[in-house]
Amino acid sequence: MRNSWFANAVAIGRVVIGTIFLWAGLEKFIGGGGAWTAKGFLAYGTNGTLGWPFVTGEIAEGTVFNPTHDLWVSLAANDGAMSLINFFVQFGQIAIGAALILGLATRFAAAMGTLMMLFFFVAAWDFAYGIVNQHLTYAVVTFGLAIVGAGNFNGLDARIAKQLPDWARDYVASGAPAKAGGRA
DSSP states (O other), rough: OTTTTHHHHHHHHHHHHHHHHHHHHHIIIIIIITTOHHHHHHHOOOOOOOTTTTTOOOOOOOOOOOOTTTHHHHTOHHHHHHHHHHHHHHHHHHHHHHHHHHHHHHHHHHHHHHHHHHHHHHHHOOBTTTTTOHHHHHHHHHHHHHTTTTGGGTSHHHGGGGGGHHHHHHHHOOOOOGGGOOOO
């Protein structure tokens, strides 16, 4: 098969990224013993950093580079918002990871992974080593998985595509299997 290497590469990439999300969510949910919270990060880890050529020399302690810092600090101070954020981060990472591993509802899961990673990217505002960090990288990769319809490559989306209404197949699952990888 001419494109089998591509299909396998997409499937492996989808499973690897899914495993990263699943692990991160389970680590918070199980490893935290129910005590994990994003409050500390939002309150104290969102000052951000800038690197050369924007900042050189000594940086005063407590300098805030992140223009969205006040938003994250205000969320950390809101107990209702923190309950939702803590739930959505843990549940979101577990659900995104499981969906990507299975190749089920792949476009939706990948889009939510992209959105989550973009939120993390903006909240962390970490440019000490350039513009690219792990959050931006994961956002780009999950976006790519959504675009190519990664669940059509050895995933459950391909198996259930015919049972889904067109809108669900195209926007939630992975699109029409025959179109996957540009083979239509």
